[in-house]
Amino acid sequence: MGAVYILWLRELKRYVRSRVQILASLGQPLLYLLVLGFGLGPVFQQSGNGSYLQFIAPGVIGMTVLFTSIFSGIGLLWDRQFGFLKETLVAPVPRTTIMIGRTLGGATVAMLQGTLVLAVCLIAGFRPVSLASIPLAFLFMALTAVVFAGLGTAIGSALQDMQGFQLVMNFLVMPIFFLSGALFPLTNLPKVLGAVTKLDPLSYGVDGLRSALLGVSHYGVAVDILVLCVTATIFMALGGYMFSKIQL
């Protein structure tokens, strides 16, 4: 228990101390929010879908949680490079415990970053339908964060160095983002695209966020929660397994 806590705390300390990085990582969500939100806004409105800023804000929050949590998992590679990973791998603590501590730390950091972006959205003019649903939005952020922190840890454990990073970025993380419905509504999609979005865990995270913040849902809150919980369990188990196999 102490081990989980101290490793969780370590991730948080590292996050809080990297102020420049926090600011830098707000850049991308801001771009999506402002450029797409205001740029595509008129087109979106004309097609009878309401305000695009309203629509895209939950998507941008989902994107932030996705990126931050995956990167926190892949941060394992830095710990490998700088040597700190060894220190935790020889400690008399089951590898699973180590993995849970650092992965939950990464998930928490992703939630904090998501919260920050939510605040930015509010400043930019985004208005949730009711404040009472904010806790539900946090639940979806948390679930999404755990799903992708687990996946990130699995990937980070499998990679030997930063070389595979670009590959993961272009062929996994970006597709997860673009195919999630973060940027477009899931209704009336071409068949193949519709099928693929159903396989993307982030679809359910973003859909959950939309239902919490906007009161509209494609799959329904119960389905969103269920799918995210199942995926979180699978990815955490996968991450734990891959982590236990690391050799230095």
Next chain:
Amino acid sequence: MIRVQNLVKTFGEFTAVNDISFEVREGEIFAFLGPNGAGKTTTIKMLTTLLKPASGEIELDGLNPVVQSNEARKRFGIVFQDPSLDGELTAYENMELHGVLYHVPRKIRNERIERLLKLFELWDRRNTRVKEFSGGMKRRLEIARGLLHTPKILFLDEPTLGLDPQSRNQLWTHVKHLNETERVTVFLTTHYMDEADRVAHRIAIIDHGKIVAQGSPAELKEQTSTESLEEAFLALTGSTIRDEKAGSIDQMRQMAKMWRR
């Protein structure tokens, strides 16, 4: 306390550790010496559950570290050759994290952290982030951290690398004290022969992944009819430099050595 039989480790085509066998008795200070790239660190990694052997057997306090990894990890502490600190955390936080991972109760933990940081003259800098430390300060912190819990077996992989004479002296005095009072078994590597001569009860010399000699410092000198351990070492391993296979860390160390000359 440690028993190794016919241990082999290969990386692809290359055999880093080639069928070695040795034994370290309880309460002994055992020095594992050899030229760069001989296979010392690789052996230590296998003993400490970081690497899986290709073949052969290891016994650590009666346990098999390959199968009973977690039980085995409770038995030892280690100071790595390569850096292993978290640069974003302070010296104190690095120590604390270690103490928690090794289940040192809070009260003892705080006392020991203070004592060790003072011993290695880092107490005044305890709230500084480690990335701002000098190389020697980082090394001292790693050593202090390695001594925070009292394990049954202590692995020290070139602990004095980059340390000034004062700190080296502190370290060996402390290690000998631990060995005498707590009967901690010590497994160390070093490239300073005078250190090995001074602290080790027994020595094994490894070259190209094979053990070429074993015995007390006196026995090794006698075997090779030499006056010092350094001469004995050179007699056993030859005097050509082993840099064909040297990794980046080795290269850095060789550069550092050249600069110091």
